[in-house]
Every structure is written in structure tokens, then in C-alpha cells.
Amino acid sequence: MAKKMKFSIYRYNPDTDTKPYYQDYEVELGEHDKKLLNALVKLKEELDDSVSFRRSCREGVCGSDAMNINGRNGLACLTDLDSLKEPVVLNPIPGLPVIRDLIVDMTQFFHQYHSIKPYVIDEQPMPENERLQSPEDRKELDGVIECILCACCSTSCPSFWWNPDKFLGPAALLHAYRFLADSRDQATNERLNDLNDPYRLFRCHTIMNCVDVCPKHLNPTKAIGKIKEMMVSRMV
Amino acid sequence: MSLPILKFDAVVVGGGGAGLRAALQLSEAGVKTVVLSKVFPTRSHTAAAQGGISASFGNSEEDNWHWHMYDTVKGADWLGDQDSIEFMCKQATEAVAELEHYGMPFDRLENGKIYQRPFGGHMAEFGKKPVRRACAVADRTGHAMLHALYQRNVKAQTHFFVEWMALDLIRDKDGDVVGVTALEMETGQVYIIHAKAVLFATGGSGRIYQASTNAFINTGDGVGMALRAGLPVEDIEFWQFHPTGLYGAGVLITEGVRGEGGYLLNANGERFMERYAPTAKDLASRDVVSRAMQVEINEGRGCGAGKDHVLLKLDHLGAEVIDQRLPGIREISIQFLGIDPVKQPIPVVPTCHYMMGGIPTNYRGEVIDGVDEKIVKGFYAAGECACASVHGANRLGTNSLLDLVVFGKSAGNSVIEYVKTMDEPKELPENAAEFTLARLAKLEAATSGEKLADVRRDMQVCMQQHASVFRTQKVLDEGVANILDVYKRAQNLYIDDKSKVFNTARVEALEFLNTIEVAVATMVAARERTESRGAHAREDYPDRNDEKWMKHTLYYSNGNRLEYKEVHTKPLSVDYIPPAKRVY
Ligand SMILES: Cc1cc2nc3c(=O)[nH]c(=O)nc-3n(C[C@H](O)[C@H](O)[C@H](O)COP(=O)(O)OP(=O)(O)OC[C@H]3O[C@@H](n4cnc5c(N)ncnc54)[C@H](O)[C@@H]3O)c2cc1C
Ligand code: SF4
Ligand code: SF4
Ligand code: FES
Numbered sequence: 001m002a003k004k005m006k007f008s009i010y011r012y013n014p015d016t017d018t019k020p021y022y023q024d025y026e027v028e029l030g031e032h033d034k035k036l037l038n039a040l041v042k043l044k045e046e047l048d049d050s051v052s053f054r055r056s057c058r059e060g061v062c063g064s065d066a067m068n069i070n071g072r073n074g075l076a077c078l079t080d081l082d083s084l085k086e087p088v089v090l091n092p093i094p095g096l097p098v099i100r101d102l103i104v105d106m107t108q109f110f111h112q113y114h115s116i117k118p119y120v121i122d123e124q125p126m127p128e129n130e131r132l133q134s135p136e137d138r139k140e141l142d143g144v145i146e147c148i149l150c151a152c153c154s155t156s157c158p159s160f161w162w163n164p165d166k167f168l169g170p171a172a173l174l175h176a177y178r179f180l181a182d183s184r185d186q187a188t189n190e191r192l193n194d195l196n197d198p199y200r201l202f203r204c205h206t207i208m209n210c211v212d213v214c215p216k217h218l219n220p221t222k223a224i225g226k227i228k229e230m231m232v233s234r235m236v
Numbered sequence: 237m238s239l240p241i242l243k244f245d246a247v248v249v250g251g252g253g254a255g256l257r258a259a260l261q262l263s264e265a266g267v268k269t270v271v272l273s274k275v276f277p278t279r280s281h282t283a284a285a286q287g288g289i290s291a292s293f294g295n296s297e298e299d300n301w302h303w304h305m306y307d308t309v310k311g312a313d314w315l316g317d318q319d320s321i322e323f324m325c326k327q328a329t330e331a332v333a334e335l336e337h338y339g340m341p342f343d344r345l346e347n348g349k350i351y352q353r354p355f356g357g358h359m360a361e362f363g364k365k366p367v368r369r370a371c372a373v374a375d376r377t378g379h380a381m382l383h384a385l386y387q388r389n390v391k392a393q394t395h396f397f398v399e400w401m402a403l404d405l406i407r408d409k410d411g412d413v414v415g416v417t418a419l420e421m422e423t424g425q426v427y428i429i430h431a432k433a434v435l436f437a438t439g440g441s442g443r444i445y446q447a448s449t450n451a452f453i454n455t456g457d458g459v460g461m462a463l464r465a466g467l468p469v470e471d472i473e474f475w476q477f478h479p480t481g482l483y484g485a486g487v488l489i490t491e492g493v494r495g496e497g498g499y500l501l502n503a504n505g506e507r508f509m510e511r512y513a514p515t516a517k518d519l520a521s522r523d524v525v526s527r528a529m530q531v532e533i534n535e536g537r538g539c540g541a542g543k544d545h546v547l548l549k550l551d552h553l554g555a556e557v558i559d560q561r562l563p564g565i566r567e568i569s570i571q572f573l574g575i576d577p578v579k580q581p582i583p584v585v586p587t588c589h590y591m592m593g594g595i596p597t598n599y600r601g602e603v604i605d606g607v608d609e610k611i612v613k614g615f616y617a618a619g620e621c622a623c624a625s626v627h628g629a630n631r632l633g634t635n636s637l638l639d640l641v642v643f644g645k646s647a648g649n650s651v652i653e654y655v656k657t658m659d660e661p662k663e664l665p666e667n668a669a670e671f672t673l674a675r676l677a678k679l680e681a682a683t684s685g686e687k688l689a690d691v692r693r694d695m696q697v698c699m700q701q702h703a704s705v706f707r708t709q710k711v712l713d714e715g716v717a718n719i720l721d722v723y724k725r726a727q728n729l730y731i732d733d734k735s736k737v738f739n740t741a742r743v744e745a746l747e748f749l750n751t752i753e754v755a756v757a758t759m760v761a762a763r764e765r766t767e768s769r770g771a772h773a774r775e776d777y778p779d780r781n782d783e784k785w786m787k788h789t790l791y792y793s794n795g796n797r798l799e800y801k802e803v804h805t806k807p808l809s810v811d812y813i814p815p816a817k818r819v820y
């Protein structure tokens with residue numbers, strides 16, 4: 001039986017709107033419409049093609065469709081419609097400039113990611129085949145490399161809202177740890193020096209919003225804690 | 237109307253695995269390059285690849301590239317070009333080692349080497365017994381690879397135009413490619429990108445089907461642009477149906493599940509693949525397994541109320557192996573079906589997965605036109621949008637990620653050589669953007685007609701019904717009539733949203749106008765091929781016919797014309813592998 005669901009969606013188009021507003025929709029769901037993204041796609045196809053959001057993989061691996069769903073950041077493609085209270089209120093992820101509707105400008109977010117030198121630094125000549133790494137060393141990277149750069153975490157972090165230009169935010173810090181933790185990386189000291197800054201790292205006040213919302217069940221706070229440990233043990 | 241013009245030495249269209257590998261080659265060589273991508277690069281669909289990337293390291297048991305080459309030729313059902321296949325298989329270990337050097341976090345064996353798992357059609361000693369050749373990062377290999385390649389490009393300071401969509405190729409009076417037109421989504425502004433060389437790495441087009449493992453953005457733009465520019469697409473009738481798409485959702489369940497020891501069951505609880513492929517069983521080639529599943533379903537041995545799927549059993553592997561090697565699969569299955577594979581089997585159906593055909597290239601990544609394979613100057617292609625013809629009629633699992641890096645690099649090297657031969661890009665033709673602007677103007681002007689969602693759905697239903705796992709003349713004849721009708725309707729497309737800023741309705745409409753080109757090409761090419769080879773299975777012509785059909789299809793959109801060209805039978809250094817019966 002067809003089921004209907006109510007949505008209230010943040011709308012803003014700089015071409016035509018002087019300020020944002022909410023628009024209500026009622027979407028009729030088909031039998032395979034299990035996730036919020038299914039409903040949004042249907043809404044766009046059948047009711048209003050101007051509703052704008054990003055999406056691609058529809059399976060939680062590309063990180064495109066982060067949005068604020070009933071007050072909480074998440075991926076539309078992994079959010080069960082069944083779990084949502086109506087009307088489902090959709091906002092852009094907070095703290096970043098809105099381009100249009102649910103589409104935000106992610107420049108600042110990626111800038112912070114780029115700033116931690118997100119690549120393995122190892123200037124030695126490479127062997128013909130792979131470098132060796134023990135399974136134990138490799139295991140250190142589990143729980144970090146799965147990040148899809150969706151920004152659910154950073155845009156739910158109060159410290160990032162206040163200082164998006166100076167505080168790296170949980171996602172970039174998770175990646176900072178990813179390279180510190182990689183036994184192949186040779187730049188531990190430089191990386192720690194770069195992070196040793198009242199803002200870049202130390203604006204994290206362990207509020208844990210980031211852990212709460214990560215759709216990949218990663219734990220940026222733990223990574224941040226490990227970076228702090230590395231700093232301390234370097235001093236002694 | 238004149239458009240702003242941006243000038244580069246090289247423009248790479250696509251920021252997936254192939255585009256990023258090519259871009260890296262160019263950036264590191266100091267070629268002034270820009271990479272255009274519809275999405276932030278790590279959002280490309282390479283991120284969804286799960287199972288692995290092939291290379292005959294032999295980390296777990298003896299292996300070598302000759303065996304890999306044999307498997308690829310056989311997997312391709314002898315439609316692959318053996319020079320390209322040799323090139324790819326021989327380069328594989330170097331290419332994958334490079335990925336490791338870029339920081340890709342491969343799983344490891346106790347001795348520190350890259351972990352390798354068995355996969356469909358990967359055999360030792362020229363087809364004798366399964367071999368572990370798929371290098372893996374759990375079941376998230378593509379994600380790890382794409383991020384490592386992006387990260388290396390950050391290091392190389394590659395220049396990106398993110399959320400830009402290429403619209404059309406620009407060719408001059410000699411037919412040489414001198415740039416593209418492109419839409420900057422955020423502003424709605426259209427530009428001419430003028431360049432010495434254009435490299436397409438736009439990925440697949442699985443969205444021509446209703447059920448697909450592909451992302452929304454896999455809309456065949458590169459093929460659409462090439463066809464509109466008068467260039468052909470090769471072997472487009474060959475589409476891979478992956479045996480294990482998640483029932484009802486289309487999301488992929490990797491062959492790595494069977495590599496790790498999972499197997500398929502019909503409604504009687506029978507491990508039916510033993511009947512169809514006594515040696516390789518569940519690890520036979522994908523086309524073989526998909527057909528077997530379809531036969532089981534057609535003959536009433538499907539599972540569930542509708543008897544319309546089979547089951548993939550893996551609970552016997554135990555929670556520990558599943559969590560270590562297949563954590564993503566467990567997550568997907570719980571997320572989309574509420575089924576935990578540690579306890580219950582996963583319902584699966586053959587699902588459209590991969591486009592074997594594409595823009596014809598040689599193994600250097602140069603685009604070639606026509607039966608005599610004339611090089612189209614200034615134009616290069618790599619990855620799923622291209623057809624170097626390594627996959628022929630059926631791709632082996634893990635050979636695509638390999639294709640991306642081997643041919644991405646090779647095409648990058650060809651571009652480097654080519655741009656060195658000139659100081660400036662060849663001159664733009666007059667009215668270089670006229671064609672694009674006319675297409676856009678038509679879409680802007682239309683306020684009624686065919687609604688995007690309707691025509692797109694009709695295309696997908698038509699492909700699903702008329703160009704599926706099994707095909708017949710009657711079904712294909714009807715399919716051609718239907719799809720041409722959809723094509724006609726697509727010329728009357730309209731969208732309501734006419735605004736400039738980040739107009740995703742317009743982007744979807746422009747994407748669809750590419751997708752429909754691919755759909756028509758597929759149906760027309762499939763109708764003519766009266767044999768069964770690889771993924772193209774004709775019930776009315778059940779056998780491979782080498783005498784008549786061991787040749788590549790070339791489809792041109794002008795008049796829906798078909799030509800045929802020879803399969804390359806001269807490998808680069810080894811002996812030709814002659815056709816044989818394909819048994820697994
Ligand atoms: C679910 C799934 C699992 C898979 N698993 C495996 C596996 O384990 N092993 C394996 O070998 N293969 C696997 N494959 C196949 C393989 O992943 C793909 O063939 C491959 O990733 C395609 O890479 P690509 O670089 O060609 O294209 P994509 O990664 O699809 O990238 C295409 C790029 O082009 C850009 N683009 C497209 N059109 C335009 C345009 N008009 N303008 C600007 N930019 C544009 C996009 O933004 C994107 O950046 C899998 C495929 C799927 C769907
Ligand atoms: S734990 Fe730190 S990073 Fe995470 S939300 Fe809180 S302040 Fe932000
Ligand atoms: S840590 Fe989690 S929430 Fe944050 S960007 Fe990565 S995947 Fe998204
Ligand atoms: S659409 Fe890719 S993460 Fe949701």
C-alpha cells in the first residue's frame with residue numbers, strides 16, 4: 001500500500017530568494033523506498049525538480065548527501081525513513097555557507113583536509129614491489145581509512161562552527177592521525193609540530209558530537225586523543 | 237554569443253580512478269593540466285569498488301602475468317585485443333606497487349606483503365586451478381584506491397575544477413580535438429576549455445538499466461559526447477551483469493564473498509554452480525554465473541515468494557572472517573535488507589554492473605576511429621568509458637581497477653608526448669560552442685513536452701526488458717523500436733527549474749541526453765550480433781561463432797550505423813592465444 005510522508009525542507013536559491021524559507025511536501029512512497037534519499041529522489045522527480053541536493057552512490061560510500069535530518073547530521077542514503085518523525089525537517093549541514101537549498105560550500109572543509117598534508121610522506125627510493133608492512137601496523141589504520149569526507153562530523157562540531165578557518169575539525173584531525181599512524185609515513189615530527197597549535201588541534205573540547213553522527217561509525221575523538229598522546233610522549 | 241575561454245595544455249574529464257591516475261602522470265611531468273569532475277573526486281564511483289585489483293604478485297602461491305593474460309583472454313571470450321591485454325597484465329604488478337607507494341593501505345599477509353584473495357576466473361597454470369591474485373583492502377578496495385590517488389594528486393598540486401560538467405567535445409576542421417565546452421554548476425556559467433589534448437575518464441553508464449550497481453552519476457557522458465562528435469563506440473552490446481546485486485536494492489555484494497568461501501544456493505538448498513562449472517564452481521566468470529542464476533530462476537528454482545532471486549551463503553565463514561575481510565558487505569546487507577550475513581544468507585540477483593564497450597582506444601590510450609583505426613589527434617580515453625579492449629565480451633573481476641591505473645598512466649604518457657609537439661593548442665574552430673549553446677537553448681526554451689523522470693524511466697524499463705542477461709531476435713527487434721521511440725521523445729525534454737545556480741535538474745537532463753545515446757547504441761549493436769559471446773547471450777544463437785563474429789562492433793550515432801573491425805591477434809611479445817571452448 002502506498003504510504004505518504006511529510007517533509008519540511010530548507011529552501012534558498014540566491015537567483016530568486018532574498019532569504020531562506022521552509023517548504024512543505026508530501027511524498028508518496030513506493031515499496032522499495034526505504035531510505036530518505038529514495039524519498040528525495042522521488043520528490044525531485046515527481047513534485048518539484050528545483051529541490052537541490054547532492055547525491056551519487058546511494059550506498060554510503062561517496063559522502064555526497066550529508067544533510068541535517070530532524071536536527072541531526074546524517075547521510076540521506078543511509079537514513080531509514082521508518083526511523084524519522086514527521087514532518088521530516090531537512091536543513092543543510094550547519095556552519096558552512098549555503099549555495100542553494102541543501103547544497104553547501106565545502107571549500108573550508110576541504111581546505112582543512114588538504115592542510116594536514118593528506119598523503120604518505122616517505123622520500124626514500126621505493127622498492128620494485130610493495131613496501132612491507134606488518135598486519136599489526138596495518139591494523140592501526142582500521143577505523144580511520146573508511147572516512148568518506150562527508151563532513152557530518154565537522155559540521156556538528158561547535159568548535160568548528162566558531163573557527164572553521166583555524167580549527168581543523170574532526171574530519172581533518174582524523175586524517176592527520178591516519179598518516180601519523182601509518183608505519184610507512186616518515187614525517188611524524190613535522191606533522192606533530194604542525195598540529196601543536198592552540199587552534200589547529202587544541203580547540204577540540206571533547207564534546208563528542210562528531211562520534212555521535214559519523215555514518216561510518218568512526219571515532220574522530222579517539223584519533224584526536226591519540227594525537228595528543230603522541231605529543232605528550234614526544235615531550236618526555 | 238561568445239563564451240569565456242580557459243586555456244590549458246591538457247584537460248582530463250573525470251576524477252575517478254582513471255582520471256586521477258592520468259592527472260598524476262601529467263602533473264608530475266609539469267604539463268599544465270586541469271581535471272574536470274561532476275563531483276568532488278573522492279565521490280566518483282571508483283569509491284564503490286569492493287573486491288580488489290588484480291596483479292600476479294604471487295604473494296600466496298605461484299602466479300605470473302602469462303596466466304593472468306590467459307585468464308583475461310578467456311574471460312573476454314576471445315573478443316579482447318591481445319596486445320592491450322598483454323600490456324595490462326604485464327604492467328599489473330608495477331602499477332599496483334605504485335599504488336602502494338602512493339600510500340594505498342592494502343591488507344597484509346604475515347610476511348608484510350599485500351594480501352591477495354581468489355576471484356572469479358583467476359586461475360593458475362592456464363585455467364587449471366584457482367589462484368589468489370586480487371589485491372584487497374578488506375571489501376573497500378576502490379575507496380582506498382581512489383583516496384590514495386586523490387591524496388597523491390594533492391601532493392602533486394593537480395589543478396581541479398570540481399563540480400564542472402563537460403558538455404561537448406570541440407573538434408576542428410581536421411577532426412582533431414581541441415577542447416571541450418563545460419558547465420560550472422555553482423554559477424551556471426558555460427565555458428570553452430581550449431587545450432592541446434583532451435583525456436576522457438568519465439566512467440560507466442550503468443544507469444541505462446533499471447537495476448544497477450552504479451551510482452546516479454554514472455550516465456555515460458563521455459560516450460555520449462564522443463558519439464555526438466561523430467566518433468564511434470566499440471562493443472557496446474556487452475554489458476556485465478554481476479551475479480550478486482542485492483535483491484531489490486541493486487547495491488553490489490562483491491565477488492570477494494565467494495572468493496573468501498561463500499557460495500550460491502537455489503530454493504532447494506542446492507549449490508547449483510557445481511553443475512554449471514565443475515572446476516571453478518562459484519568462482520567461474522561472471523557471465524557464466526549470472527546465466528546459471530537466471531536459468532535457476534527461470535526454471536522455478538528461485539527463492540522467496542516471487543521465486544525471483546537466489547541466496548548467497550557466507551555464515552559458515554564465521555563472524556571473525558566476515559568482520560575482517562567483508563565488513564562493508566555486512567554493513568550493506570544490514571542497512572538495505574535488514575539481514576545480517578553472519579546469521580542468514582543474502583538474497584541476490586544478476587544486476588547490471590559494468591560497460592565492457594566504450595570509446596575505442598589502443599593500448600596507448602589514443603582514441604582511434606574506424607575500421608582502419610585512424611588516430612583522432614588530441615583525444616585520449618581511459619577507464620570504464622574507454623575500450624582498449626582488454627575486457628572484450630566479459631570483464632574479469634578486479635581487472636577494471638587495474639585497467640584504470642594501467643591505461644590512465646599510459647594515456648597520460650601519450651598526452652605528455654603529444655603536448656610537447658606543439659607550443660600552443662591548435663586554433664579553436666569558429667563557433668566552437670555553437671552546438672552546445674543550441675542544445676542548452678533548446679532545453680531552456682522548452683516549457684512543456686516530455687518530463688525527464690518519465691522518459692528516463694521508460695528508457696530503463698526498456699533496457700531491462702529487452703537487453704538483459706538472455707536476449708532473442710524478437711526481444712531485441714522490439715527493443716530497438718522502443719528505444720528509438722524513447723530517443724525521439726528525449727528530443728522534447730523539458731525541466732521546470734530554469735535557474736542558474738546549481739541547477740541539478742538541468743544537470744540531470746544533460747546527463748540523460750548522454751545516457752540515451754548509450755542505450756540506443758547498446759540495443760542496435762546487440763540486435764545485429766547473432767551469436768552468444770561472453771555477456772551477450774542469445775537464446776536463439778546459443779554458440780559463439782568465431783568465423784562470423786570474432787570482430788569488434790563500431791557503432792556511430794549518425795544513422796545508427798554499424799561497422800566491424802578485426803580483433804587484435806598479435807600480442808606485443810608472446811604468442812597469440814587461439815580461441816578455445818570456454819569451460820570453468
Ligand atoms: C559497486 C561496484 C563495485 C566494483 N568493484 C570492483 C572491483 O572490486 N574491482 C574492479 O576491478 N572493478 C570493480 N568495479 C568496476 C570499477 O569500479 C569501475 O569500472 C571503475 O571504478 C570506473 O572508474 P573510472 O575512473 O573509469 O570512472 P568513475 O570512477 O566512475 O569516475 C568517473 C569520473 O568522471 C566524472 N565525470 C563523468 N562525466 C563527466 C562530465 N560530463 N564532466 C565532468 N566530469 C565527468 C565523474 O565526476 C567522475 O569523477 C566495481 C564497480 C561497481 C559499480
Ligand atoms: S570531540 Fe572535538 S572534534 Fe568532536 S565535536 Fe567535540 S570538539 Fe568537535
Ligand atoms: S569521520 Fe565520519 S562523519 Fe567525519 S567526514 Fe569522515 S565519514 Fe564523515
Ligand atoms: S549518496 Fe553517496 S554517501 Fe549517500
